[in-house]
Amino acid sequence: MTLFDLARKNAWRKPLRTALLMLCVSVAFLIYGLTASFVSGSQGTSAASDDILGVMSAAGRAQPLPMAHMNRIAADPDVAAINYTSRMRGFVAVEKNVVAVSALDPQRLMAVSGKELGLTPELIDALAAQRDRVLVGRALAEAQGWRVGQSVTVTGFDMARRGGSRDWSFGIAGIFEGENASTDTYFMIADYDYLNAARARNRDTVDAFVVRPQASASAGDLAARIDKMFANSAAPTRTQSEKQFLEAFLRQYADVGLIVDLVVSAAFVTLLMIVINTMVFAVRERTFEIGVLKTLGFSGAQVMGLILAETLFIVVVGGGVGLGLAKLAVSFSDPALGLVFSMPVLARAVVIIVILGLATGALPAIKALRTPVIAAFRQR
Amino acid sequence: MTTANHLEPYIQLSGISKAYAIGGETVPIFSSLDLKIPSGDFVAIMGPSGSGKSTLLNMLAGIDRPDAGCLRIGSSRLDQMGEAARASWRAHCMGIVFQFYNLLPMLTVAENVELPLLLKSLSARDRRGRVEKVLELVGLADRARQYPVSMSGGQQQRVGIARAIVADPALLLCDEPTGDLDRKSADEVLAMLRMLNREFGKTIVMVTHDPQAALHANRTLHLDKGAFIEERRAA
Structure with a gap:
């Protein structure tokens, strides 16, 4: 005892x-x-990076930013890589089955978010092979029962095509896993050029720029510098880390x-x-x-x-x-x-x-x- | 089990005073009590209720302190020790046998006996060995896995004695050890105490109301109104 x-x-x-x-x-x-x-x-949010920065309009996340901002941001020596994105929210089949589509440049995707999203060169190649292809996150694919090669149609809530239709068809090119179990994979990645060319409004604008700072750079300092760069422009920005953005987004609800x-x-x-x-x-x-x-x-x-x-x-x-x-x-x-x-x-x-x-x-x-x-x- | 040296005085009380505050009044128990008990002695203390027997035993056990005077047991001045030091002294130098056994009901016989050994730096094997030895000594080796509730009063008191001697203390204090037992069981327990005194040289101080029990001791001290009034030596 x-x-x-x-x-x-x-x-x-x-x-x-x-x-x-x-x-x-x-x-x-x-x-x-x-x-x-x-x-x-x-x-x-737990897996969201504190290092990756999102540059959005200071007037609100629904307000577009001009593509011209990208070259000025990319010129900062502390910027390691940059991508641009337009986000479409819509539904599949029934309105309550909501999905999100992030339209990005496939060629810039790997350098900016490849590690966090668990992307591979093969997945990027598969996405880039055809403009109407998408990569689907593991969580979304499992929830919807989707498989590679399948076609899905997303009806955009506010993004319409030039002909007036809001239906967007995509072929599933691959499934990305996310860096770990807590990474948000409940969305799909589309080719920006495909959506941009076909959409009725806000063409050649983006919802945000996604910036990966240099390893030695301070993300906070870079964010402040970017916002200062556009403070007196027609489209001032608000730059936050991915984590800050997602947390603020959630706090909109509660x-x-x-x-x-x-x-x-x-x-x-x-x-x-x-x-x-x-x-x-x-x-x-x-x-x-x-x-x-x-x-x-x-x-x-x-x-x-x-x-x-x-x-x-x-x-x-x-x-x-x-x-x-x-x-x-x-x-x-x-x-x-x-x-x-x-x-x-x-x-x-x-x-x-x-x-x-x-x-x-x-x-x-x-x-x-x-x-x-x-x-x-x-x-x- | 070690044997004690019979030549040295072991317990010395000199000028011990003790009083309790009861209902705003101070009730003296002892004033200037003296006592010497040599090592290896077996002393019975008798006296009417309220004479101070239990208070004396509590002080000898280090669970109560005198208000004044010197209380020395072996080389330890109990009256000058703090609470933690007295607990440590109890763990290493003293064993106690209670009237109502006071075994822990959720522990087996062997576990109850092992309790004092948990306070010593012994391996599990050494502890087991000691428990087996003392249970054999009190004739309960075959009851090691039983729970106290399934045993008679006499058997429980033998477990209590085993627990008191398992750490091999030089001093054994017994508080009415036969007070809850029938005559036959009482005689068995007293014979066991006698054996521990004679064969292992344990110094035993036993408080009792029972004159028959006192006959087993080397001498009997009668305590009344806080003073020893009579001493009888065994023939």
Whole structure:
């Protein structure tokens, strides 16, 4: 037997109470795991790069920028590569089946976003081989059940063709995987020239420029310099990192992170109250035994350690089960939900488990530490 | 198991005073109590309720402190030690047998006996070896995996004795060790204490109300109103 075995046996002396406590903890961590996975994976913000810059119109992301801006941006020595994009939102078959198409220059694509999107020269060649081809992200392809070689028709919400139709047909040239599981791959990449030539309005304009700074350059400084460059032009810009842009985009709908933090905090505060209350009772029931342990030679600190180990054991087992269930749920969830149980989510959960375990055990442990043996023996 | 040196005085109390505040009033328990117990002695302490027997035993166990005076056990001045030092002293120098055994119900017999060894730097194998040895000594080797609740009072008290001696302390304190037992079980427990005193030289201080139990000791001290009033030596 070890001191940990002693703590574990103490925890299991009332199995139903301990099992219910563990259930409470596991439910709280299941909620945490799912919500944190949602935040982590939502729209790919967790995988979005802090280094890649997006240059958009200062008047709003829906306002186009002139193509002429590109040469001036590219002339900055801190710019390693640049691409331009027009984004089309539309639907496939039914209006609620929304998809996004990013129209880019295939030849510039690899240098700017190749690493993050998991692109290969073969995929780029396949895209460039014919103007009406697209590369489809893995998440979108799986959600729609699309395969390479298949044709799809996207009906644009606001991008119409010159003849008035809003239907755009594409042949799927390949599927890109994304750099890792949390990369947003729920969109497709089209050839800018194809869309630009056929669209009715805003021809030869772009929605944004995508800039990869030199490795040695400061992305923040470059962003400020670009905006300063066009501050007094007819089309001033607003330059943000890809991550900043996506987070700002999400905040247009709701501050998801704040909502998740509030929900999770409420769950954990409730849990804290339940576990502290139960542990205080559990330790009070054992005051006499604490006196016995101290008489046998256990110091106050050792008794305190035993109680902290007991609460940690309950929280670790409960938290582990909750996180395991969350991981399982994420694994089997629809990729379109964009849930990503990433390492940062797990690491944060482990930190919360340790803090929660110690916080819930602290009050009863301190009480046990301070209980004099003589007073403990009067409790029987 | 080690044997103690019979020549050295082991426990020395001089000028011990102790009082409790009860309901705003100070009730003195001892004032200037003196006592010497040589190493390897077996002393019974008797006296009416409220005479201070338990307070004396608590002070000898280092779980209560005198208000004044010197309390020395071996080379340790318990009256000058802090809480942590006294806990460490208890873990290494003293074993205690309670009236109601005070075994932990969720632990097996072997695990209960092993408890004091968790505070020592011993390997799991050494701890197991010691537990097996003392359980054999108290005649419970075959009950190691049982839980206390399934045992009789006499058997539980033998587990309590095994727990008290497993760390091989020189001093054994017994608080009414037969108070909850029938005569036959009480005699078995007392015979065991006698054996530990005679064969292993343990210094034993036993508080008891039972004159029959006191007969097993080398001498009996009668405590009344905070002072020793009589001493009887075994024939």
